[in-house]
Structures are given as structure tokens and as C-alpha cells.
Amino acid sequence: METEELLINMGPVHPSTHGVLRFKLRMDGEIIKECTIVLGYLHRGTEKLAEMKTYLQFIPYTDRLDYVSAMPSNYAYVKAVEELADIEVPLRAEYIRVLVMELNRIVNHLVAIGSLLMDLGASTMMMWGFREREKALQLFEMLCGARMTFSYMRIGGVREDLPDGFIPKLKEFIEDMEKRIADYEQLINNNEIFLMRMKGIATISAEEAINYGMTGPTLRGSGVNYDIRRLEPYSIYPDLDFKVCVRSEGDSYARYIVRIDEMRESLHILRQLIDNMPESSIIATQKYGIIPMTGAPYTAQTYFPRIFTPPAGEVYSRIEAPKGELGFYIVSDGTTKPYRIKIRSPSFCNLAAIPQLVRGLKIPDLIAAFGSIDVVLGDVDR
Amino acid sequence: MWTGDTMTNAYELIVNILTAIGVYDQIYNLFEIFGMAYVLKILIVSVLIAVLFAFVLVTVMFLTWMERKVVALVQVRYGPMVTGPRGLLQPVMDGIKLIGKEDIIPAKADRWIFTLAPFIVFVPALLIFIPIPFGNSLIISDLRVGLLYIIAISAVSPIAVLLAGWASNNKYSLLGAMRAVAQDISYTIPLALAAIAVVIFTGSLSTVDIVNAQGDYWFGIIPKWFIFLQPIGFVLFLIASIAELGRIPFDFQESESELVAGFFTEYSGMKFAMFFLAEYAHLFAVSGIVVTLFLGGWNGPVIPFIPVQITSLVYFLIKTYAVIFFTMWLRDTVPRMRIDQLLNIGWKIMVPLALLNLLVAGFLVTAGVI
Amino acid sequence: MAWMSKNWTMTGIIMGLVVTLKHVLHIGDRPTVTVQYPYERMKLAPRFRGRHAVDEDACIGCGICEVNCPNSTIRIVKYKGRWFPELNLGMCMFCGLCVDACPMNAIKMTQDYELADYTRESVVYGPDRLLFKRGEKW
Numbered sequence: 001m002e003t004e005e006l007l008i009n010m011g012p013v014h015p016s017t018h019g020v021l022r023f024k025l026r027m028d029g030e031i032i033k034e035c036t037i038v039l040g041y042l043h044r045g046t047e048k049l050a051e052m053k054t055y056l057q058f059i060p061y062t063d064r065l066d067y068v069s070a071m072p073s074n075y076a077y078v079k080a081v082e083e084l085a086d087i088e089v090p091l092r093a094e095y096i097r098v099l100v101m102e103l104n105r106i107v108n109h110l111v112a113i114g115s116l117l118m119d120l121g122a123s124t125m126m127m128w129g130f131r132e133r134e135k136a137l138q139l140f141e142m143l144c145g146a147r148m149t150f151s152y153m154r155i156g157g158v159r160e161d162l163p164d165g166f167i168p169k170l171k172e173f174i175e176d177m178e179k180r181i182a183d184y185e186q187l188i189n190n191n192e193i194f195l196m197r198m199k200g201i202a203t204i205s206a207e208e209a210i211n212y213g214m215t216g217p218t219l220r221g222s223g224v225n226y227d228i229r230r231l232e233p234y235s236i237y238p239d240l241d242f243k244v245c246v247r248s249e250g251d252s253y254a255r256y257i258v259r260i261d262e263m264r265e266s267l268h269i270l271r272q273l274i275d276n277m278p279e280s281s282i283i284a285t286q287k288y289g290i291i292p293m294t295g296a297p298y299t300a301q302t303y304f305p306r307i308f309t310p311p312a313g314e315v316y317s318r319i320e321a322p323k324g325e326l327g328f329y330i331v332s333d334g335t336t337k338p339y340r341i342k343i344r345s346p347s348f349c350n351l352a353a354i355p356q357l358v359r360g361l362k363i364p365d366l367i368a369a370f371g372s373i374d375v376v377l378g379d380v381d382r
Numbered sequence: 383m384w385t386g387d388t389m390t391n392a393y394e395l396i397v398n399i400l401t402a403i404g405v406y407d408q409i410y411n412l413f414e415i416f417g418m419a420y421v422l423k424i425l426i427v428s429v430l431i432a433v434l435f436a437f438v439l440v441t442v443m444f445l446t447w448m449e450r451k452v453v454a455l456v457q458v459r460y461g462p463m464v465t466g467p468r469g470l471l472q473p474v475m476d477g478i479k480l481i482g483k484e485d486i487i488p489a490k491a492d493r494w495i496f497t498l499a500p501f502i503v504f505v506p507a508l509l510i511f512i513p514i515p516f517g518n519s520l521i522i523s524d525l526r527v528g529l530l531y532i533i534a535i536s537a538v539s540p541i542a543v544l545l546a547g548w549a550s551n552n553k554y555s556l557l558g559a560m561r562a563v564a565q566d567i568s569y570t571i572p573l574a575l576a577a578i579a580v581v582i583f584t585g586s587l588s589t590v591d592i593v594n595a596q597g598d599y600w601f602g603i604i605p606k607w608f609i610f611l612q613p614i615g616f617v618l619f620l621i622a623s624i625a626e627l628g629r630i631p632f633d634f635q636e637s638e639s640e641l642v643a644g645f646f647t648e649y650s651g652m653k654f655a656m657f658f659l660a661e662y663a664h665l666f667a668v669s670g671i672v673v674t675l676f677l678g679g680w681n682g683p684v685i686p687f688i689p690v691q692i693t694s695l696v697y698f699l700i701k702t703y704a705v706i707f708f709t710m711w712l713r714d715t716v717p718r719m720r721i722d723q724l725l726n727i728g729w730k731i732m733v734p735l736a737l738l739n740l741l742v743a744g745f746l747v748t749a750g751v752i
Numbered sequence: 753m754a755w756m757s758k759n760w761t762m763t764g765i766i767m768g769l770v771v772t773l774k775h776v777l778h779i780g781d782r783p784t785v786t787v788q789y790p791y792e793r794m795k796l797a798p799r800f801r802g803r804h805a806v807d808e809d810a811c812i813g814c815g816i817c818e819v820n821c822p823n824s825t826i827r828i829v830k831y832k833g834r835w836f837p838e839l840n841l842g843m844c845m846f847c848g849l850c851v852d853a854c855p856m857n858a859i860k861m862t863q864d865y866e867l868a869d870y871t872r873e874s875v876v877y878g879p880d881r882l883l884f885k886r887g888e889k890w
Contacts (some may be wrong), residue, residue, distance in 0.1 A: 008553050016639035030557070030721065044828050057822035060847035119720030121630050124666040124772060127457035138797070139462045145801035151847040159852070163799065179781070188773045189763030191714045193631050196723055215824065363557075363640050455776045460786045711776070715768040 003327075005033065008363075013346065016119040016367050019377030023349075023366070029364045035355040042381040050341040055081055055155060055308050058338070063149035065345060066379040068106035071100045071140075072321040073379075076152040079234065080301055080317035080328035081155050085310035092280040093157035094236050099273045101150065102266040103170075104175065107136045108374075109259040109266075109323035116256065116371035117188065120197055125188060132180050135173050142166055157283030157310060167274055176269050181263060189260075198253035202357040202369030205250060212353040216324025216346050217262060221255035223248035228320040242269050249345045253373035259374075262322075307335050323347055323374055347379035392430050393423070395519045395691065430522055435508055442662040449509035449662075449710055483651040488551060491502035492646065495549035500649070500656035502542035506535045507660040510667045513589050517680045521590060528589040530583060532671060535575050536626065539664070541567035543635060546657075547645035558644025559719050562635035565625060568728040573622035575736035576615045579743040580608050580675050593679030607678040611746060614726040616676045616737045618732055620705075625667040625724065627661070630713040634721045669705040670698070677701045754800060796863045801846045803864040804839055808883040810858035811836055817850035817859055829879065836879035841867055 006029070011022035020041035026034040035172040046065065050058045062077045063070040075097055082089060113127035135146040135158050142163050144152040188194055204214070209222040219226050227235045227244040245261035246255035312334035318327035324346025350373050357373075359367045400406035413422045447462065447470060454461030462469030487493055513528035515521040525531050540563045547559020581587055584595045598606045609616045625632040636644035646657045675678060679699070680694035719727075777781050787794050796802075813835025818826045825844040826837045837850075837859070851859050869875050 023860065030561075053418060053822055056818065057849065060822055060845055060849070063847075064845075117525070118715060121633065121637065121639060122716060124714045125451070126459050131458055131631060133786070138794075141800060142462075142797040143799070145797065145799035145848065146846065148853070149847070157764055159848070160799065163797075172823050187715065187768045191716060192762055192764045193719055196763070197717060197720060306424065327566060362722065364718070369642055452776070453785075456772045458775060458782065458785050460784060460788070461787060651825060694804045711769065716765055 001073070003028065006354065009312075010363075010366075012038075017377075018115060018370070018375055021375075021377055021380070023354075025363070025366075027363075028228060032244065032358050032361055034360050035366065037351060037354060039382055042377045046382045047341050047343060050338055052337065054336045055310065055338060058341070059153065060149065060151040061153075062377055063151050065382060066108075066321065066323065066326075066347065066376045067148055068376050069104045069322045070109050070148060070150050071104040071152065072319060073095075074150060075101055076151045076317065076319045076321065076326045077230060077328050078155050079319060080315050080330050081310065083317050084294060084313060084315040084330055084332055085155070085308075087155055087156045087284050089284055090280045091236070091278045093159075093282045093284075095273055095277050096158050096162060096282065097153065098235055098237070098240075099170075099270060100150075102273070103136055103139065103271045105266045105322040106263050107133050109263050112322075112374035113184070113188075113256065113259055116368070116374070117194075119371040121365045122194075123189075125184065125353070128180065128184065129186075131174075132177060135176065138164065139169060140172060142169070154283060157281070161282050162277075164301070166271065167277075170270065170274065174270055176268055177263070181260065185260065188255075192246055195253065197249060197364070197368055198256060198372070199249075201247070201250045201365050202361065202372065204353060204357055207249070209353070212356070213349040214353055215349065216320070216325070217245075217258040217279070218324065218353075220244065220246045220370075221258045222250035228318055228325055232318070233284045234317075234319060240269055240272055252368050253374040255374075258318065279334050279339075309334065318344065321346055323376070323379065324350055343382055345379045345382060347375040348382075349379075351375050351380055391519060391521050391524050392740045393427055393522075395415060396426050396430065404463060407547045417516050427522070430641060431512075434511055435523060435560045436665065438663055439659070441666050442659050443477070445662045445666060445706065446473045446476070446658070448706070450705065452710040453714055456711070462637065468585060480651055480655040484736050485651040485653065486648070488648050492549040492550065492551070495545050495654070496648075499542050499546035499549060500653045500660075502545065502657045503539055504584070504663075505662040506542075507536040507596050509638060509664040510535045511670075515589050516670075516672060516698050517692070518690045519603060520680075520691055520695055522589055524590045527587045529577055529587040529592070531676075532589075532667075533570065533577065535717055536664070537566070540658075543645050546649070550645070550648040552648050554641040554643075555645050555647050557637045558637070558641045558647070561637075561641075562628065562645060564721070564725060565628070565632065565634055565728075568725050569622045569732075571623040571727065572732040572736040575621040575733070575740055576612075576622065577735075579615045582740070582743045582747055583611065584607065589674050589679075591609065593674055593681065596678040598600055605678050605681065607676060607681075609676040612676065612739065612743065614735060615743070616672075618736050618739065619676065620672060620708075622728075623714070624709055625728070627664055627668055627709070629665070629709055631716045631719050632724060633718060634724065636698055637718060639718075653748075665706060665709065666702070669702045669709070671706050673701040677705070722749065772863050782784045798864075799847050800863050800865070801861045802868055803862050803877070804844075804850070804882060805860045805862045806835075806837060806879065806883050807856075807858040807860070808836075809853065810856045811858055811883075812858070813837075814855065816853050817857060820849050820853035822847065822849065831879035831883075836883065838879060839877045839882065840875065841877055842875040844874060881884070 006027040008025040008027055009022060010025055012020040016022070017186075020156075022038040022041065024036040024038060025032050035371040044064070046061050049061060053061070059074060059077065062073040065073045087185060110129035110133045114126035117123075117125035140150060141147050143166060144150045144159060145153075204222055206222045206224045209219050210224060214222075215226065217259040223246060225244055225246050229242075230244055242265045245258045247258050310332050311331055314329070314331040316327055316329045318325050320326075324343065324348055327344035329344070330338050331340040353368060354366075354373065357369045361369070396405060400409070410419065410422060413419050416544045450472070451468075452459045462472035465471040465475050487496055510532055512522045513525045513531055515524070543562040543566075546560045547555040547557075547562070550556075580592060586592065596605065596607050600606055606612065613750045634644070636646065641647070646654060649657060680698040682693065682697035684690065685693050774780060778784070813828055815828045816836075817837055818828055821844045825840050825846060827840070828835050829838045846861070848861060851861055867875065
């Protein structure tokens with residue numbers, strides 16, 4: 001009997017493509033023969049925009065790359081600029097930066113796990129995750145006045161110091177989070193249907209994952225001990241005690257478990273940061289160009305010039321964002337605006353492996369694999 | 383006269399009540415003058431059916447509200463709160479909204495089948511209630527083949543789903559419809575086999591007989607419900623009926639995150655509402671059947687001074703809502719399975735288990751347990 | 753199927769059912785957390801970045817905010833014989849760079865976040881809607 005192949009367009013408007021992504025699926029009944037990814041529905045030209053903004057003005061745009069975890073995007077950019085201009089950052093600023101980034105890692109993983117379970121049809125985890133996320137977002141709101149698009153980092157430091165009552169609320173959050181993670185694990189980890197859907201699905205070997213340029217939890221789920229916080233330590237990570245979570249299976253379930261473990265590790269890091277928070281300035285006091293006006297209050301900008309001119313040169317700087325390796329390549333020609341910025345976004349590279357992962361699987365597996373990779377389309381299309 | 387054992391259905395109940403009030407004879411004579419006594423019977427039964435359907439529709443509306451409230455409770459939310467007390471009028475508002483919506487028929491759709499499909503889903507979902515005993519003598523018609531009727535009627539819905547999916551001319555709809563048919567066929571078998579095990583005990587397909595067989599007690603305390611005789615049968619029947627209903631973890635026909643909305647992707651307005659209502663009517667019916675077959679139907683402790691019709695209705699509803707709550711609770715806990723896994727479990731585990739269960743039931747009957 | 757024979761007890765699902773039931777019955781610090789938005793509101797942090805407000809006495813109309821705005825949201829316009837910023841909030845991304853840049857500390861961000869409007873013109877906030885006098889509530 002001859003059967004016809006079915007061509008399905010999944011997306012750009014589809015409930016589980018996490019935004020505007022399009023899969024072109026060549027199907028044999030329910031089995032995916034070939035999956036082609038069509039990108040660009042959320043392309044905003046961020047890299048080109050950067051060429052028309054000053055170094056400072058570009059910070060809000062980095063928020064909008066990976067809008068689920070904006071702090072690491074912020075940090076990756078300012079870190080690159082700081083390396084370019086060779087700026088010394090005060091210790092307290094670094095502590096605050098790492099604190100918000102680890103908090104953001106928890107938020108990101110909550111959304112990742114929540115939307116994964118949502119795609120699998122269990123909407124409860126999404127709501128529970130968002131309950132805790134809301135608490136974290138309130139902390140961010142206390143800190144910088146915004147809930148998702150922070151633009152909190154500044155070149156040479158952070159915008160504002162920790163407000164009163166932030167540390168007690170954070171401690172409360174950590175306590176609460178410990179209990180909630182136990183709840184999540186009770187709900188999901190041993191659920192037979194969840195295991196059926198996740199175990200052994202969309203398996204990728206370590207070698208293949210490296211070849212595809214996968215990073216972050218997706219790579220660590222395949223058994224590669226690769227974490228830039230360890231391999232190329234930046235900020236204060238060398239002083240911190242944390243463990244890199246690795247699973248060897250390489251399937252969707254391993255990627256999920258790595259995320260759960262990483263949330264625990266992030267809580268552990270947060271506790272250390274709270275205990276060792278030093279007292280110092282929150283922004284570098286080096287002065288370039290303009291002298292700040294007298295009488296202005298103590299903000300980031302009074303200690304750092306509005307017009308900032310790094311020396312000519314180029315730099316590539318990368319950090320371990322929640323989704324993987326986030327790198328900024330900046331070419332400076334010695335003017336106030338960058339000559340070129342290239343963003344190496346983790347979502348884009350991880351997404352590239354999807355066609356390989358899902359070949360021969362079924363549509364529900366595509367959803368599960370895609371959810372377990374954890375992609376934000378703002379980060380993919382830039 | 384209220385507890386007359388001769389009353390087998392609601393028609394006789396009404397006749398008895400009218401007689402007790404003392405008006406039945408006058409009405410009967412009035413009709414007999416014109417030689418149309420049968421019209422009276424038809425009238426009474428029609429009114430009863432209208433009451434039943436109204437009751438079912440109100441229940442269905444309540445169930446949509448309840449579903450949202452249960453989901454909300456699990457997910458630390460409130461659910462609908464604005465329209466009416468605790469959002470109780472939300473289903474009414476939803477209905478008004480759906481009626482007001484534009485009724486879109488896709489240009490490439492098969493118009494006639496596309497329009498017909500919601501009705502084919504909706505009508506059997508109501509007809510299934512005819513032989514369900516809501517209480518002592520609260521049954522429209524005690525068919526002697528009640529159980530067969532129920533299984534036969536519920537087998538109509540996959541056809542309608544296939545029609546809907548095919549006529550929409552949408553790939554998602556078609557996939558959803560195919561899944562629904564595969565799922566319904568493979569789960570009707572364990573469903574029927576589990577039900578037959580009960581029939582072996584009662585020796586009758588009549589739902590009333592099945593309920594009456596569960597009226598006694600062992601040692602004066604444990605009710606003689608079939609769940610205790612047939613635990614495996616109960617679990618199989620429950621799982622199979624959730625699969626028949628197409629609810630999470632078995633909601634492949636609509637699986638929102640994969641197939642957008644499955645077979646009713648293209649439906650809108652009242653047609654969509656009919657699918658929606660049929661789904662919940664089915665939920666209520668299936669829960670009622672689970673209660674009838676395994677949880678003792680309307681049986682329960684007799685309370686003096688209250689007519690048994692009312693207490694039995696209350697018992698039946700309590701048990702039914704317990705089953706409904708369980709399905710909703712399960713829905714919030716588990717993710718969706720995959721269609722091939724579901725079929726594997728259906729054919730490789732549930733059918734053999736159901737057959738085994740049948741064998742056990744045969745042995746139990748031979749040994750004279752009941 | 754080998755998997756099924758290992759897991760036929762479905763303990764994982766039963767554990768899940770227990771934890772969801774705990775939420776239904778609110779056992780052990782699992783309260784409902786919804787805020788019924790139009791009827792009750794959450795308390796905003798003091799640093800919340802909402803609509804802008806400009807201190808009428810402090811603003812010198814220098815245009816530094818205009819230069820610093822990444823999105824060209826701000827335009828300096830004449831109002832009551834002086835120069836003041838005018839904001840097109842349709843373009844604003846509430847990054848707060850104008851606040852940082854202001855040399856006189858005249859521009860502030862308020863707690864006002866319900867900024868939806870019917871026309872493109874009405875989201876352009878002129879000085880008449882942005883200005884406040886020191887000591888007044890904006």
C-alpha cells in the first residue's frame with residue numbers, strides 16, 4: 001500500500017513553540033521523517049542596533065535577548081565591555097551581580113520546567129513554578145524597579161545598591177524554595193507517565209552534542225562536564241563552592257534533572273553570597289571623559305561617565321547563562337559606539353540540534369524534546 | 383405508596399404521585415374521552431425527558447465551572463470569581479459569548495459534514511442518560527439491555543470525531559481524529575470486558591438490576607459493591623472510561639500543545655460549544671456508569687421519613703461527583719501520554735487483564751460468592 | 753513493556769496525587785496566591801519604574817535625557833515659555849537611563865503603570881501631564 005507523506009507546518013503560531021518558531025515537518029503518519037526549523041519571526045536586528053547606540057544605551061537591549069533571564073544577558077555584555085576597557089569592578093558589585101544572576105538562573109529554570117510540563121499536558125507545574133517566580137520577580141522589582149527587563153548592570157558595576165529588607169526577603173525566598181523544589185520532585189520526578197514520555201527520548205551523545213555546539217544544561221545532560229563558571233572562572237565564582245550538575249543519559253529526562261539540580265546549587269550559591277556580602281562601592285570610580293556635576297546624588301552615572309569611550313580593540317567574553325554559553329564579541333574603533341557586536345546566544349546553538357534529535361520520533365516527542373532544550377525565541381532570533 | 387417496589391421507572395413514579403394527589407384519574411379520563419390515553423403517556427415521558435436533558439445541561443455547565451475551580455485549587459489560584467457568587471455564572475457568560483461568536487466554516491471544508499459532526503457528537507451524549515438510574519425509580523427507561531445500549535451509544539462518538547476531523551480539511555484535525563478513533567476502538571474493548579465481568583455477577587444487562595444486586599451488605603457493614611469483588615475490573619473500567627472521554631492523561635484527540643485543538647481546531651461559536659458540552663455530558667454519564675456498575679449506584683443507608691427517591695438521588699450524585707472529582711484531580715497531576723504508548727497499554731496490558739478479570743469473575747460466580 | 757512490569761504500582765502518580773491534594777486542601781503552607789487584580793493590587797517597590805514625572809522647578813531643559821534615551825523617546829518641547837521633555841511612552845522601554853543621566857535629578861519614575869490608551873497620540877505625554885511641583889504628589 002502506498003502512503004503519502006504529510007507536510008505539517010508547526011508554527012509560527014502554535015501553542016507549544018514558545019513564541020514564534022516554525023517547524024516544517026515531513027511526516028509519515030505520526031512519525032517525523034524530517035524536521036526543518038524556520039527562524040527569524042522575532043528578528044529585531046539587535047546586533048545592528050548596537051552599532052547605532054552608545055555602549056551604555058545598549059544595555060536595555062540586552063534585556064530583550066533572553067527575556068526570561070535578563071540579568072545574565074546584561075552581565076555578559078557589561079563584562080565584555082569591562083574587559084575591553086580594562087575596568088576594575090568593586091567586590092560588592094560583583095557579589096550583587098552574581099547574586100542576581102543566580103536568582104535569575106532559578107527563575108529561568110522554573111520557567112523552563114514549567115513550560116516543559118505544560119507542553120506535556122500537566123499545567124500544574126507551570127503555575128507552581130510561576131508562584132515562586134513571582135517572589136523572585138518581586139525581589140528584582142525591589143532591587144531595580146523592573147520585573148523582567150532589568151537593565152540593572154552598568155559598565156563598572158550595578159545601578160543601585162541592595163535596598164533595605166532585600167536580604168531578609170531573599171532568605172525567606174531561599175527557605176521557601178527548598179520546600180517547593182521538594183514538592184516539584186514529588187509531583188514530577190517519579191511520575192510514570194512523565195518518565196515514559198521523557199526517558200530515552202531525544203537522546204544525544206556527548207560527542208554529537210559538542211559537535212552541535214550545545215551548551216548549558218542540554219550539554220551537561222549528555223554527560224559533558226562543561227561549565228564556564230568552572231572552566232573559565234569569571235567574577236567571584238572561583239571563591240564560591242558549587243558543584244556542576246552532570247547527567248550521563250543525554251535524554252530529555254537528564255536535561256530536566258540537571259535543571260532541578262542546578263536550582264538547588266543556585267540556592268546554595270545564594271546562601272554563600274548572603275553570608276559573605278562585602279561592604280564597598282557598587283560602581284567603578286574610574287573616570288573617563290566628563291566629570292560628573294556636583295550635587296548630584298550617588299547613582300551609577302555620577303561615578304561613571306555618560307559618554308564612555310573604550311580604547312580601540314576587540315574582545316570576546318562569555319559567561320554561563322542559564323541556557324548555556326552566552327558570549328559577546330565586541331569590536332571597538334575607539335568611538336563612543338561599538339563598531340560591531342556579535343552575540344553568541346545559547347538558545348540558537350542548542351536549537352540547531354532539534355532536527356537531529358527528533359528524526360524518527362513522533363510529534364509529542366518533538367514537543368518534549370523542544371521543551372527540554374529550553375529555548376527563548378528572543379534569544380534565537382535576536 | 384412512595385416506596386412502592388413496583389415502580390420501575392420515572393413514568394410510573396409520576397403516575398403514582400399524581401394518583402396520590404388525586405388528580406391522575408381526572409386527567410386520564412379527560413384524555414380517554416377522546417380515545418387518546420396513549421397521548422398522556424407520551425406527554426408525561428416527554429416532560430420527563432425534557433427535565434432530564436435540562437438537568438444534564440445544567441450539570442454540564444456546573445461541571446465546566448467545577449473543572450476550572452478544581453484546577454485553580456490545585457494550581458493555587460482562585461479560578462473564575464467575577465460573574466456571580468464565586469464565579470458560578472461563568473458558564474452562562476461563556477455560553478452567551480460562544481453564541482455571539484461568528485460561526486466560521488473554512489472555505490475548503492466539507493460544509494455539510496462539518497455542520498453535522500457536532501450534532502452527531504452531541505445527541506448521543508444526551509441519549510446515553512436514558513438508562514442511567516439516578517435514583518430508586520428515577521430512570522427514564524429501564525432497558526433490559528441497558529449496558530449494551532450505553533456501550534453502543536458511546537461508540538457513535540468516534541465516528542462523529544472522525545467526521546469532524548475529516549471535514550475540517552486541516553492536518554491537525556485529521557491527525558486528532560485519527561488518534562481519537564484509534565484510541566476509542568482500542569479502549570472500548572477493555573471497557574466492555576470489564577463491564578461484562580459485572581454482568582456475569584448480576585446475570586442481567588439492566589442497569590437497575592445491577593444496582594439492586596449491590597444493595598446488600600456483607601456482615602452487615604461492608605456494602606456489596608462490585609468494586610470489592612472486582613477491584614481490577616474497577617481500575618480497568620475507570621482507566622478505559624477516562625481514555626474514552628479523552629481527558630488528560632489520554633487527551634490525544636485535542637492535545638492542545640501538539641495538535642492545537644485536535645479535531646475541533648476549526649470549530650468556533652455554537653459548534654465548538656456543542657463539542658464542549660458533549661465532552662462534559664460524557665464525563666457526567668461515564669462517571670454515572672462507573673458508580674452504577676462498581677460503586678453501588680444509588681444504594682446507601684436508608685434515612686427514615688425522607689422518601690427513598692430523594693435519598694437515593696443524593697447518594698448517586700455524591701458518588702458521581704466523587705468520581706468526577708477524581709478525574710479532574712488526576713488531570714491536574716499527570717502529563718499526557720503518547721498515542722503509541724497508550725495503544726500499547728490498551729492492547730498489551732488492559733485487554734489481557736480484562737480477560738483475566740473475566741475469568742476471575744467466572745470463578746467467583748461458580749464458587750457462589752454472590 | 754519491560755518498563756511497565758517494573759512500574760505497575762504507579763507509586764509515582766500516587767505520590768503526585770498526594771501532593772496535588774495537599775494543594776487542594778491547603779495543607780502545610782500552600783495557600784492561594786492569586787491577587788484579584790482590578791479589585792486588589794500588589795504593593796509596588798519604591799524603585800518601581802513606571803511612567804515618568806519631571807520636576808518643574810529642577811528641570812533646566814538641557815536635553816541630556818534626550819541624548820541618552822536609547823529609543824529616541826524623549827523630545828524637548830516648549831511649554832509655558834520654558835523647555836521641558838515630552839515622552840512618547842509608546843516607544844519607551846522604561847530602562848531608566850534618562851533618570852540616571854539627568855544632571856539636576858529632575859526626572860523621576862512614578863508608580864503609575866496602567867498606561868494603556870486608545871490612540872497613538874494619547875500615549876505621547878507632554879509636559880502638561882509629566883510636570884509636578886516639588887513636594888506635590890505626582
